[in-house]
Amino acid sequence: WSEEGDGSSIAEFIRIWITKHQRWNAPKYLIGESSGTTRAAYLAHRMATGEVDISLNGLVLISQALDYEGSTSAHDNVYSYITYLPSMAAAAQYHGKAGQGVPQAEFLEDARTFARDEYGPALWKGARLSPEERARIRDRLVYFTGLSPEYVERSDLRILMPRFQKELLRDKGLAIGRLDGRYAGDEADDVAEVPEADAASYFIESAYNALLNQYLYADLGVRMDRPYIVSSEAAGNAWNFRNAPEGEYWEPKYVNAGHQLATAMRRNTELRAWVANGYYDMITPFFDAEITFARYGIPQERVAMTYYQAGHMMYLHEPALDAIAADLRAFYAGQLEDRQPD
Missing domain, CATH: 3.40.50.1820 (Alpha/Beta hydrolase fold, catalytic domain)
Known part of the structure; x- marks a missing residue:
């Protein structure tokens, strides 16, 4: 594959x-x-x-x-901090943690502008940010994400999406979903760094499974005992993501x-x-x-x-x-x- x-x-x-x-x-x-x-x-x-x-x-x-690159939230991927920020802002506003009283369109456009024009250059600047510049970026991240200044500072101004999912509603003992940030799941470990599972997935996967099996059996007349795998980790791990012709030198990207x-x-x-x-x-x-x-x-x-x-x-x-x-x-x-x- x-x-x-x-x-x-x-x-x-x-x-x-x-x-x-x-x-x-x-x-x-x-x-x-x-x-x-x-x-x-x-x-x-x-x-x-x-x-x-x-x-x-x-x-x-x-x-x-x-x-x-834009949809992989990873430590070394500076680009992803920029692309994910407006989505974090949308979820934070939905859950009442940020942007209250501001129209959604205006709030998200401001998040885009900040991510593109200020946050990105600040990330490239890294340790060369002045204390004043760093404080401004931190405060703007707090404004858009609804996270505490202390958490943003400890994150070195770099907030990974899985951590955001766990941190946004930590005070309520909830973690928001990955497939859909409006979902929030109650998890036993309230001090974990990231969610134990995707709240959106476990709310909807059984419905997907039921619908698919009903469609195959009742509508299409397909008769088989094999289970339908909603999300296959084994198949994903077997996939070859090498994006260069076989035999050609390749630097992973x-x-x-x-x-x-x-x-x-x-x-x-x-x-x-x-x-x-x-x-x-x-x-x-x-x-x-x-x-x-x-x-x-x-x-x-x-x-x-x-x-x-x-x-x-x-x-x-x-x-x-x-x-x-x-x-x-x-x-x-x-x-x-x-x-x-x-």
């Missing part, structure tokens, strides 16, 4: 399917969620660069993950399909992309989506960016589901534009 191998196998499957069903002239859209958006970008690249020669009409990217998408959209001048973002997605932050689509030469006039009051799987929130359904129809009709949530 690898990005390259996965893209090639799925592209071949699509070629065989549209040939068998005589759908070569039909409109073709790829819909991917999370790591599925990585797959969609790799697929679009293969289809536009001659591997299978299939023209796509559009890509629907739900909770995009094209450049993994984050997976990045941004360039592939840019190439696909430049070669296929009719290809459009729709990026759907959840404000409370603590895995693939919406600010990372904005930065990714601005920095790789992706044609901006063919990209629509929309936002929802929801998390990673924003369709779990019924009002967001209704909005997504309407946006999907508008995208198919070529009428979708950038939109903030109501």
Whole structure:
């Protein structure tokens, strides 16, 4: 399993399917969620660069993950502190820890501006920050995250997302979710550094399992005793994330399909992309989506960016589901534009 191998196998499957069903002239859209958006970008690249020669009409990217540097909260990854900050601000405001009395759109735009124009340069400056500069950055982080000045200072102005999940509501003995920061779970260990599990996941996984099994058995008539694995750690660990041809020298780096998408959209001048973002997605932050689509030469006039009051799987929130359904129809009709949530 690898990005390259996965893209090639799925592209071949699509070629065989549209040939068998005589759908070569039909409109073709790829819909991917999370790591599925990585797959969609790799697929679009293969289809536009001659591997299978299939023209796509559009890509629907739900909770995009094209450049993994922006969605990997890790000590050495300075970039991720910037991309995750506005999502932390959204969760802090939702839970009443920050931004009270400030309209959400204004609060999050201020968080974006601070992350881009002040926080990023301060992180690069590191130990060369003056005491006054450091105090200002600390106070602004406190303002946007709702965390205490002491905690932000002890974190060296660098707050990892898992730590934020545990710290935000520590005074209530709760940890917020990763898939959706609106969820909060009661954990036994109130002094742990990070959550013991994702609150959003354990609230919703059994519903996913029940729905999938019911759909397979009752609707599709599939009969099998094998369990459906909602999230497979074994499969993830077996995946090869090496993003260079086999046999070629490779210095490890984050997976990045941004360039592939840019190439696909430049070669296929009719290809459009729709990026759907959840404000409370603590895995693939919406600010990372904005930065990714601005920095790789992706044609901006063919990209629509929309936002929802929801998390990673924003369709779990019924009002967001209704909005997504309407946006999907508008995208198919070529009428979708950038939109903030109501």
